[in-house]
Amino acid sequence: xxxxxxxxxxxxxxxxxxxxxxxxxxxxxxxxxxxxxxxxxxxxxxxxxxxxxxxxxxxxxxxxxxxxxxxxxxxxxxxxxxxxxxxxxxxxxxxxxxxxxxxxxxxxxxxxxxxxxxxxxxxxxxxxxxxxxxxxxxxxxxxxxxxxxxxxxxxxxxxxxxxxxxxxxxxxxxxxxxxxxxxxxxxxxxxxxxxxxxxxxxxxxxxxxxxxxxxxxxxxxxxxxxxxxxxxxx
Amino acid sequence: xxxxxxxxxxxxxxxxxxxxxxxxxxxxxxxxxxxxxxxxxxxxxxxxxxxxxxxxxxxxxxxxxxxxxxxxxxxxxxxxxxxxxxxxxxxxxxxxxxxxxxxxxxxxxxxxxxxxxxxxxxxxxxxxxxxxxxxxxxxxxxxxxxxxxxxxxxxxxxxxxxxxxxxxxxxxxxxxxxxxxxxxxxxxxxxxxxxxxxxxxxxxxxxxxxxxxxxxxxxxxxxxxxxxxxxxxxxxxxxxxxxxxxxxxxxxxxxxxxxxxxxxx
Numbered sequence: 001x002x003x004x005x006x007x008x009x010x011x012x013x014x015x016x017x018x019x020x021x022x023x024x025x026x027x028x029x030x031x032x033x034x035x036x037x038x039x040x041x042x043x044x045x046x047x048x049x050x051x052x053x054x055x056x057x058x059x060x061x062x063x064x065x066x067x068x069x070x071x072x073x074x075x076x077x078x079x080x081x082x083x084x085x086x087x088x089x090x091x092x093x094x095x096x097x098x099x100x101x102x103x104x105x106x107x108x109x110x111x112x113x114x115x116x117x118x119x120x121x122x123x124x125x126x127x128x129x130x131x132x133x134x135x136x137x138x139x140x141x142x143x144x145x146x147x148x149x150x151x152x153x154x155x156x157x158x159x160x161x162x163x164x165x166x167x168x169x170x171x172x173x174x175x176x177x178x179x180x181x182x183x184x185x186x187x188x189x190x191x192x193x194x195x196x197x198x199x200x201x202x203x204x205x206x207x208x209x210x211x212x213x214x215x216x217x218x219x220x221x222x223x224x225x226x227x228x229x230x231x232x233x234x
Numbered sequence: 235x236x237x238x239x240x241x242x243x244x245x246x247x248x249x250x251x252x253x254x255x256x257x258x259x260x261x262x263x264x265x266x267x268x269x270x271x272x273x274x275x276x277x278x279x280x281x282x283x284x285x286x287x288x289x290x291x292x293x294x295x296x297x298x299x300x301x302x303x304x305x306x307x308x309x310x311x312x313x314x315x316x317x318x319x320x321x322x323x324x325x326x327x328x329x330x331x332x333x334x335x336x337x338x339x340x341x342x343x344x345x346x347x348x349x350x351x352x353x354x355x356x357x358x359x360x361x362x363x364x365x366x367x368x369x370x371x372x373x374x375x376x377x378x379x380x381x382x383x384x385x386x387x388x389x390x391x392x393x394x395x396x397x398x399x400x401x402x403x404x405x406x407x408x409x410x411x412x413x414x415x416x417x418x419x420x421x422x423x424x425x426x427x428x429x430x431x432x433x434x435x436x437x438x439x440x441x442x443x444x445x446x447x448x449x450x451x452x453x454x455x456x457x458x459x460x461x462x463x464x465x466x467x468x469x470x471x472x473x474x475x476x477x478x479x480x481x482x483x484x485x486x487x488x489x490x491x492x493x494x495x496x497x498x499x
Binding site: 076080086095098 | 236237239240241244247251325326327329330331332333334335336337496497498
């Protein structure tokens with residue numbers, strides 16, 4: 001489903017990724033773990049075609065990310081987003097339904113489903129400018145879930161959410177996994193990844209230092225945090 | 235096409251919400267009052283001791299009015315475009331849209347459409363009023379005004395595309411100042427080309443006049459029929475074609491530049 005092969009990404013003053021390779025199989029939920037600056041967001045940006053690799057190959061469903069078709073049926077939640085305050089929640093979702101290529105006749109149904117899924121069904125006609133930070137993050141989830149995408153890229157999805165919201169977000173991601181969607185979650189919240197992901201890739205300083213299922217990476221007497229610290233400091 | 239329409243509508247609403255649009259509406263009102271005054275003047279004029287009919291002068295003054303309004307529309311398009319795309323990169327809204335199955339070309343052109351809709355609507359109001367009043371009060375033909383208006387529209391497109399392209403690399407203020415300087419220099423070069431000379435005109439302004447986008451020259455060329463006594467020596471087809479070539483270059487520069495921009499850093 002997602003494939004990065006020997007990918008290097010250099011910016012002017014630093015190297016964000018150094019020859020990494022990573023495969024995400026269809027239907028799996030994979031967590032990208034790593035300290036700040038490890039290269040997690042850069043991987044998502046490469047997969048979305050926001051930036052080009054300096055070398056190596058990136059494929060999304062066998063297509064180059066520069067091909068808009070690679071993003072059909074893809075939901076994306078960025079770490080930071082400024083939603084247009086003048087729009088209503090429903091207005092934003094209808095706009096994204098248009099951009100996603102969803103038939104006009106299905107806009108209302110898909111928007112309602114997405115809003116219900118993230119618990120903002122009663123705020124459909126509210127202006128985004130009137131919503132709290134946590135509710136705006138839920139609107140972000142709703143636009144990512146619009147049209148039941150088969151592939152989701154979530155960048156630090158629980159940032160800005162309160163503990164209840166974080167728990168809800170984990171449940172939404174688990175629900176996506178259960179219905180067979182492929183999910184790539186970038187996070188540095190270990191508990192979040194531990195609860196929803198069936199595979200983890202640990203990054204540090206632009207290298208993939210470990211990949212595998214949680215039982216493969218975490219030793220018998222270890223927690224995920226212990227394993228993370230051991231692998232990152234190795 | 236549906237994505238383009240939806241994004242263009244959003245881009246237009248974004249453009250309308252800008253503070254500058256309130257200033258544009260105010261300036262439109264002042265301009266309309268000025269056009270009304272400009273076209274209703276009466277009196278006796280003599281040139282080199284001979285009486286001249288005001289109708290004969292109306293063509294030249296009408297052309298000057300058209301060029302001035304055309305440059306104002308180009309400036310408006312450049313100012314609006316100076317952050318209309320860049321802003322979406324800064325606030326991340328471009329990322330959300332471009333995570334959908336649409337190309338960067340579609341996104342950039344939709345943002346451009348929002349800018350142009352405001353600029354061209356303003357142009358239609360101002361130039362349409364001027365042409366109507368000049369026709370009613372001085373009997374000037376509407377056909378040349380229509381062609382000149384189309385040239386003004388293409389000139390606004392040229393300025394908007396280059397302003398949007400520059401905004402991808404420069405801060406907003408630098409983009410605005412660069413574009414204002416460019417439009418002023420280009421208009422000066424175009425107008426100086428009409429100064430009678432014994433020797434061929436040379437120098438950087440002459441070069442700019444020959445090779446640059448004829449922002450002022452193309453509307454003047456289209457309005458040559460309004461000025462039977464003045465010899466502009468311009469070929470309206472060539473001037474119009476030059477403007478369209480610059481429009482193509484501006485569009486290509488914008489699309490190629492936007493494709494190279496790294497999003498979401």
